[in-house]
Amino acid sequence: MTDETQAPRTAVVIPAAGRGVRLGPGTPKALRTLHGTPMLVHAVRAMAASRAVSLVVVVAPSDGVAEVRAMVDDHLHPTEAPSFTPARAGGGDETDIVVVAGGETRQESVRRGLDALPADVTTVLVHDAARPLVPVDIVDGVVAAVRGGAPAVVPGLPLSDTVKEVGALAEGATGPGEPVVATPERARLRAVQTPQGFDREALDRAHRQGPVQGEGATDDAGLCERLGLPVVVVPGHEEAFKVTRPLDLVLAEAVLARRRANDGY
Numbered sequence: 001m002t003d004e005t006q007a008p009r010t011a012v013v014i015p016a017a018g019r020g021v022r023l024g025p026g027t028p029k030a031l032r033t034l035h036g037t038p039m040l041v042h043a044v045r046a047m048a049a050s051r052a053v054s055l056v057v058v059v060a061p062s063d064g065v066a067e068v069r070a071m072v073d074d075h076l077h078p079t080e081a082p083s084f085t086p087a088r089a090g091g092g093d094e095t096d097i098v099v100v101a102g103g104e105t106r107q108e109s110v111r112r113g114l115d116a117l118p119a120d121v122t123t124v125l126v127h128d129a130a131r132p133l134v135p136v137d138i139v140d141g142v143v144a145a146v147r148g149g150a151p152a153v154v155p156g157l158p159l160s161d162t163v164k165e166v167g168a169l170a171e172g173a174t175g176p177g178e179p180v181v182a183t184p185e186r187a188r189l190r191a192v193q194t195p196q197g198f199d200r201e202a203l204d205r206a207h208r209q210g211p212v213q214g215e216g217a218t219d220d221a222g223l224c225e226r227l228g229l230p231v232v233v234v235p236g237h238e239e240a241f242k243v244t245r246p247l248d249l250v251l252a253e254a255v256l257a258r259r260r261a262n263d264g265y
């Protein structure tokens, strides 16, 4: 077993400030329940299940910080302030949890989470609240790859669908459908998930400099790529899927029901 007292400090930023527009009207997505427990709480538990993780920073909707803090308090016993107590590093069973306000975009929310990290954190995971069911082996695999020297690590899976790149319809065109311009070689594609893991210095730099060169990024590794940093893919897991559309809620409930039947989760 790893001696966590000698290991770099690992923290997780959980962006949970999205509205969940694609899921449909209602409570912000991360606060909706699965098997009676808020999605965000499932996501925090999934991260805290890793012995490597000492601190979780939850990035809440800016108008919902108090609600999220109370929810987390209720379910998970957080600290009041963004202080870092390496409880797991000392072999304890607590993970510190702090809550900060998010921004208008995922990228901005992650940035705010990074700003709340104490100085002694050297490895950072970024994990979507919307991926509540990621197994702990995936978390541990990402942490191990970062600690093994990779500055940016993403879990990913091969695609089962063929992917087409489409172009814009020509000016004045009236025909049905979008024109296909390319079919990328599927064997070389990966659908990437979270948690994505980073050397803290690299991720800080990517968030400071990456966005300047573009409109934003749909993931944090993308910002690192813009700086020319090497990014590697490690195995993901089908249960790390993102809850995005209503059908994903059905799948998430089914996965939880199967876990409960199998091992009392």
Ligand SMILES: Nc1ccn([C@@H]2O[C@H](COP(=O)(O)OP(=O)(O)OP(=O)(O)O)[C@@H](O)[C@H]2O)c(=O)n1
Residues within 6 Å of the ligand: 014, 015, 016, 017, 018, 019, 020, 021, 022, 023, 029, 030, 059, 102, 103, 104, 105, 106, 107, 109, 110, 127, 128, 129, 130, 131, 242, 243, 244
């Ligand atoms: N301003 C934002 C937008 C998104 N997120 C978070 O980023 C993760 C991935 O984003 P996504 O699944 O796209 O969530 P939403 O933005 O809520 O979804 P939608 O695009 O359907 O509104 C989610 O955990 C979401 O809460 C965030 O913290 N702050």
Ligand SMILES: C[C@](O)(CO)[C@H](O)COP(=O)(O)O
Residues within 6 Å of the ligand: 106, 128, 191, 192, 193, 194, 218, 219, 220, 242, 244
């Ligand atoms: C970070 C991510 O989950 C990796 O697949 C994804 O890019 C988030 O995208 P979204 O459009 O914000 O859901």
